[in-house]
Structures are given as C-alpha cells and as structure tokens.
Amino acid sequence: MNDNPLSDLKDHLPSSVTRFNKSEYNDFLDNLFKSSTARYATFSFPIHSIDPLAYLEMCWKEDDFQYYWEKPNDEFAIAAGGEITSVTASGPNRFNGINNKVSTLGQQTAEFSTISHPYSGMFLLGGFSFFDQNNDDLWEDFPPASFYLPRWMIIKDGKFTLATFSIDVNAFSAAHELNNYITDQLDQLNATLEQKKSDGNTHQNGEASPTLLPKQESDYQKWTDSVIKAKELIRKNTFEKIVLARSIKVPKSTAIPPTQVVNSLRKQYTNCYNFLIHKPSGNTFLGSTPERLMSARNKLLLTEALAGSIGRGNTATEDAFLENKLSGNGKDQNEHNFVVQDIEERLEPFVKELSRNTTPEVKKLSNVQHLYTPIRAQLNEKSTILEVLGQLHPTPAVGGYPWEKAAPFIKDLEHFERGRYAGPIGWINSKGNMEFAVAIRSALCTKNHAHLFAGCGIVKDSDPATEWEETNLKLKPMLSALQYD
C-alpha cells in the first residue's frame, strides 16, 4: 500500500482548479473509510467551459443511463451518465416515498468539492409518471417515480462549469484505490475536453432524409368522439375542464441519435426545458416543454399557470392579432383561470406568502403562444419541496378541474398509457434545491419508433377540429427534430 497515496491528485486536476487543499482531500478520503454512515461520496471540481450536450454526445453510452436537461434562456444545463444508485417509488404516496429516500441518500452521501458552489455535491436526476402506476410494457423502463445518482455529471450555470463524480464507497477497499479512480476520471474528463478541440465528429451524426408523416384519419375520428364526450360530461357538471392528449407512433431513423434530437430542439426552443432520459435498454424519453411545474431555491418557489394556446403569425401584424385574440378569448381565459385558481388553492397550506399578476401574460414559442401567469411563493418551515411538488401535480394544465372528478375519464377518453408524458421531470440536489418541468411536447423513442404526445385543455365551448389543430402545432417541434416534414 502506498504511504502517501493521494499526493499526485493535483497533477490530474483540470487547470481551472486554482485552489486545492491536499490535506482536506486526504482527510476526506480517510474519513470516508472510517465513517459508518457514508455509503456514497461525490467529488466536484470547476472545469473549463464546455457545452454539456457536446460532452454527453462525446461520451454517449447506449447501454447506460444518460441524462440531459437544459433551458437555454436560463443558461443552465446538466449532462450526466452512469448509475451509482437509484431510488424508485410507485402508488399514491410516491412523492413522499421519493422524499424519504432522497433524504436518506443525502445522509449517506459525503461531499467533497474544491469550491463552494450551490450546484456542487449530490444531484438526483429523474422524474415521475403522470399517473401513479404504469400499465403498459412500453413504459417498463420508466417506473412511476425514479431518480438516479449519476456516475458523472457536468453542470453549466451561466459562465461557470462544474464536474461531479459520484462513487459507491463499498466498491473500494481503501483510500488509495478510490484516489486512483478519481484521478482516472479526471484524466478521462481532461481527454474529452481536449478531444472537443480537435474533432467535431466523434458521435454518429447521421443524416436522415426528411420523411412524410403517415395519415392520421382514424385518429381524428377518435379524437372528435372523445372531445364530444368530454363536452357532454362538462355539460352534465361532472367536471369543468379536462386535458385530453393524443399519441402518434412514427418510424424513427436510427441515424438520429437522441443528443441530435435535443440539439435541434434547444436551438429553436430556447425558452423551453429541453430534456432526455436514456435507459440501458436503449429507450429514450425526451422533449421540449415550455411549462415549469416548480423550481425551489432557498425555499423560494416558482411555479406557473400555462394554459390557453394559439398559433404564431407569419407576419408581425398577424402575430400581434393572434396574441390579441388569445388574450381576449373567453374560452382560453376560462381554461387558464382554472389553472391559476387551482394552483393557488393547492399551494395555500404550504406557503407563507404568494404573489402573481392578476392578468396573464403571453409566452411566445416558435410554434405556439400561450397564456402564462408566473406564481411566486415562500415555502413555510414545516413543508418539504417534494411534498409541494406532489401537491401541484397534476395541475389543470395537464389534468383537469376538479382533478378528482376529471381523473377517471382521462384513461377512458384517451387511447394510450400516458407514462411519463405530462409527468414531473427534473432534478433535486442535496442543498434542497430543485427544478421540475411538466414533460409535455415529449416522445418515447424505442429502437425504430417514436411515440409522440401532445394534448390540450377541453372546456365547455371547445371545438374538436380547433383542438386537433392545436395538438398538431404542439407535435411540430418533436416531429421536425425527428426530421419529419
């Protein structure tokens, strides 16, 4: 055994690490092997700027867990790969189940960082399905709730980039062995960062030719029937609003890797969360959603109502006309107000203060514009962020109003299992921060197919044909990222 096993780590550190306290690091490793509580450990280092998606593409492993998350306008992105451990839960208490498991993992994880930063340390990446059980083999790889502690992770926050490696302490017998592993990881990281300078084409970047979308006539008939039935239920006061979605299955070219799909999405949808979760089976759930479910930084919660939609105009005048039409449309206001009202009611028991505008703004994406009300609240002392997340999901922007009344009809009126579509997707870290989006405008990609999802809110005066067109607009980003005309 080496007497001073840790002496050479400095030589492997990225040059961006300007302060490294060797004895702190040595003590950290020593303590890990003495501690009875530490099962996992994370090591974080600042690195030179790299696009996390480029890094993921360069290190892509088809038979491993891979993750990507980016909101370009926030200049925030996470790329990650490998699974050190995971937590799962199902059933009506899955949010609490995940909350308990996340806090246990937090207690079992020791964190080393050469810099004190809000994004250093343990991150758990994953999401929840829309319903608390999945009943279709298609979603086998995506349990009702699953979160992963990745083997490596690159986070870019504005101009600052951080790399974190996680380990299972039991996989190492002594500090020097672990130190060798960390130096190896740093060497690989440095080599990949170097590679980006020399070679722009490490990943298969196949050119698939644009394909025509198969006709959807029988789907249109089913859709119309479902919307008519939903309106009938609204007329009978069973509920006031229901969100119905469509799923379309299209052949997918293997020449379009998931990182390429996300790359096309993020270029055009800079105001959206662009994400992917890839499982070792080869299946990938990905998408580009404009809807934040909830973010929490230091107990400050941000959520939003996003409901009510119209297309974009071809000219500035037409666009302004459509925006005006959306803002003044009673049907869309109605659809939107259910969401605002319901979010406020659900947050009430968990927050000290809450603020929002009294009239909705309009959020513009390149394919559609939406009515949008941001909501800000301060969490009270006794509530936990995952508990609140569980209370918010599903908002009437993807579920219905009142939810308990509308819920049983979603399965009857749609003709597919929602799985992760419209479920919360995102991350939570050991410092109690989180960000979750609603996984709409998404797709599940299997080897040769993509199952795409999009829906819209149905209220008493919804028109089936207009709503069908709206779902077509919402399917557009994923279809063009998959190179459909």
Ligand SMILES: C=C(O[C@H]1C=CC=C(C(=O)O)[C@@H]1O)C(=O)O
């Ligand atoms: C349910 C979806 O969109 C929701 C979010 C924004 C606007 C919506 C609407 O206007 O219907 C939907 O509530 C979807 O895109 O699948």
